[in-house]
Amino acid sequence: MSVGQIILTSVTKRFGDTVAVDNVSLQIEGGEFFSLLGPSGCGKSTTLRIIGGFEYPTLGEVFINGELMAGTPPYRRPINTVFQNYALFPHKTVAQNIAFGLQMQKIRKPEISDAVEHSLDLIQLLGYNDRKPSELSGGEKQRVALARALINEPTILLLDEPLSALDLKLRKQMQLELKALQRKVGITFVYVTHDQGEALALSDRIAVMNDGKILQVGTPAEIYDLPQNRFVADFIGTSNFLEGTLISENEIMLTTEPPLKIASTPNDDIPLNTPVTVAVRPERIDLGMTPTSDDVNCLRGVIQDESYLGTTLQYTVQTDYPRPLVVHQQNTGGANEYRFQRGDTAYLQWNPENAIVLENYED
Template identity: 50%
Template sequence: MTDTPAIELVGVVKEFTSRGETVQAVRGVDLSIGEGEFFSLLGPSGCGKTTTMRMIAGFEEPTAGAVLLHGKDMVGVPPNRRDVNMVFQSYALFPHMSVAENVAFGLRRRRLAKPEITRRVGEMLEAVGLAGRERHRPAELSGGQQQRVALARALVNGPRALLLDEPLAALDLKLRQSMQVELKRIQREVGITFVFVTHDQGEALTLSDRIAVMNDGRVEQLGSPREVYERPGTRFVAGFIGTSNLLSGRVAERSGGHAVIVLGPEERIVVPAATAAGGELEVTVRPEKIDLGVERPPDGGSVLRGTVTEVIYQGTATHYNVRTSTGAGVVVFVQNTNDATDIAVRGDSVWLSWEPRHSYAIGA
């Protein structure tokens, strides 16, 4: 990566007027996206992620703040004069044109020589795995193939950044998963900056070098997929990224570099030195980190007692819903092995345990 960010947002605000009232869709966003990075804007519908992308592309102008592309402020510069291209969810292919004609459209508008257009279109179709499909029309292609045409058309002009607005949303699950792998491969081969908008947490975790989790027009957390999953900065991020169990209590003691929440004579939550003794703490622990059994585990980590309220078989794993003695609901994922049988059934009393390092204090 170069020292100058590929894309930088500085104090970006976007306001809309609705029924006489001013609504802030984006509230003071600061972002720096590196050259060659696969960067995702992740969040629920209405969080401001698509509006943020449209401001980068130039389809919306910020109410306040600056949008810099490779160090140059682009506020007021029209989309066709910004060195970025955008791929939409609908693909927006020309139905009357062949695959090759769709991909060549931008090159023809730039009046490049025909041999150069033919060469670049061929190279790009090879890169997206569509060599041999040059003469097909979009209607003759699958959804995944149409998406590859849209990618090729956006990339053939050699933009310095590609913006993708939920491009996989219209595909079925298996094809979407396959295209995630292809998209990452293409990005790595062409080596340009990708900015990806999605509401799908698994998609963002699979594809991204870094993720900005957005909520209510703000960036709640910015980090690598592992950081936002393992160390969520807010309650919203903990709940939005994957499945998370949120537990709370008052720290009663400190021992061996750990803060300990005592919930009963035999129950406790142990957190790595997250706060001073006596503090109120909210802790998150991921379902796959928890062990479930009918016997009380040895001391040393977090231990809770509960009753199984639901058992859900999911193929690769079984999900156990447990109501703890404190009334909190906890979800546990247990990997299914070749000879696995249910550890417990609905109504059974069980013990939950996990290592101290798997407890994470929200906001720590």
């Protein structure tokens, strides 16, 4: 057992008729940066509040550092929480805000001021001791809230959308700081967000939730490159979805007229002749002016639309498949780069390993 480990076994939480958390089992290791990601109302905050002891599960159990938490109140858990609205005391200074948790424990003054200095150093706000929260920027307030939550040296920090009040640029900067801070203190962070980019950038592992259930747990690369179902493939990034029938372990017959055969990542979990969905990321599709020599994964299409996204060029292409496909090409700006125009004929190609066969997720 690692210090800072969290285990949930078949946890369900009901509020009246609402099932906020539905049979969730999860193991988070000590020192992990672990995110709960999903749309509004999917049960992220409730799961976090159950870990923190602010809610008790209707069914199932929570273990922290190997100990069963049945009935253990929040202040008896080795955990602190940072909420979205920071909730700093407006009339206390930065130093007093940070020191609060230690003062409650009757720790000696010199020790408290050492700890406060160490915290200010950690959040890069040395010298800000006497400022009031009203004299701080949003990002600085957020950092003070973090310092205040870390001063008791919890083994686990819970963070519920802590950056959502910040504007985009500051949020990106704080994401980097937060990740660096977590590496420095080395404790478990459980981070709630509905922002997939944030979860990908920060996390060691992510749990994707919908309707109170965990649909997939994995590293950012696993979640992005090998989504297990359509919800995950759609919620994280963009995907083209092609419907068809699995005709061999790694071949799909698409529902087109005439039927088109494509190759995919081998998947022997799904029985043959089952209707499946294949997901292909827009940036994994290559646009060419000529077809490949073998006709595997090569669809002929006509460019319907072109948009300039900055780092990429986005094309919408109509093929024999009923729905148009979205394709992203790197905008290298090279002199030899051909920019397709509306009405051009183009050939869409991809490697079989970039065509992911998905279970159809039933809700």
